Amino acid sequence: MPTYRVGLVTPTCGLTRGSTAITRGDFTLGWRYNPASFLVMLFGLVGIARTVVGLSAHRWIFVDHPRAR
Numbered sequence: 001m002p003t004y005r006v007g008l009v010t011p012t013c014g015l016t017r018g019s020t021a022i023t024r025g026d027f028t029l030g031w032r033y034n035p036a037s038f039l040v041m042l043f044g045l046v047g048i049a050r051t052v053v054g055l056s057a058h059r060w061i062f063v064d065h066p067r068a069r
Contacts, residue, residue: 015040 003010018037020028030037054060 011036 013033014033015033015037018033019040021027021033022037022041036055050061
């Protein structure tokens with residue numbers, strides 16, 4: 001990141017490396033890279049679980065929001 005050279009670290013810095021470390025089973029290293037990596041992995045697992053349940057039960061959760069005219 002260009003901002004890293006001037007001392008500004010963004011919140012997503014290390015997110016990919018942290019997620020990769022968690023996937024490989026190294027939770028301590030994932031936490032050191034970026035603690036938000038655990039949230040990314042959680043959202044991914046929820047998405048996978050929703051897909052598996054939706055495909056097996058043939059039911060999906062839909063949110064219907066009517067548009068105002």
